Amino acid sequence: MANPTSAPGRLLRLALQVYRNEATSSIEEREKFAREYLAKVAVIVAKHGIEKYQQVYTPSAFREALGESSRRNNRGWVIDDHDLTVEFYFRNFLAMNNVRNDPDFRALQASEGPYVNLVHTVATLGWVEQYVDGGEVINLGPDGKSTYPSWAELGDVQSVFSLKPAEGGA
Numbered sequence: 001m002a003n004p005t006s007a008p009g010r011l012l013r014l015a016l017q018v019y020r021n022e023a024t025s026s027i028e029e030r031e032k033f034a035r036e037y038l039a040k041v042a043v044i045v046a047k048h049g050i051e052k053y054q055q056v057y058t059p060s061a062f063r064e065a066l067g068e069s070s071r072r073n074n075r076g077w078v079i080d081d082h083d084l085t086v087e088f089y090f091r092n093f094l095a096m097n098n099v100r101n102d103p104d105f106r107a108l109q110a111s112e113g114p115y116v117n118l119v120h121t122v123a124t125l126g127w128v129e130q131y132v133d134g135g136e137v138i139n140l141g142p143d144g145k146s147t148y149p150s151w152a153e154l155g156d157v158q159s160v161f162s163l164k165p166a167e168g169g170a
Contacts, residue, residue, distance in 0.1 A: 052089035
């Protein structure tokens with residue numbers, strides 16, 4: 001078990017679950033947009049202190065396979081039908097506000113229309129507690145208990161939306 005030298009701080013995750021715009025004609029056109037868009041967004045969000053930015057693609061063939069697996073194994077899962085999940089990881093909303101207000105980011109968002117369904121996006125916000133990284137157990141103390149702060153501290157909504165950095169970098 002890896003033994004951290006200090007308790008991990010709160011890492012927030014904003015996820016946007018997006019449907020693609022069905023009017024977009026070809027997979028090549030969608031892929032070209034996505035690759036160019038991602039490269040530009042990555043530079044902008046890194047500049048503003050976003051710790052991690054990623055996209056998770058869930059094409060219909062994957063969703064259908066997962067649904068079949070659920071049926072076969074009597075799981076009863078509801079299969080999410082979004083095409084894409086965009087994830088931003090950050091310590092407080094100052095970073096996200098800086099991204100949102102960046103003129104280059106605003107211009108990129110304006111270009112999404114032909115590719116992204118701008119009406120049916122689902123957003124979630126929460127914090128991340130990671131316990132395995134690179135195949136190693138992390139963030140557990142010698143007693144086998146989590147080294148994360150309490151749920152009361154991690155779930156403090158007022159500090160989540162604070163526009164100034166939290167004390168201690170958490």
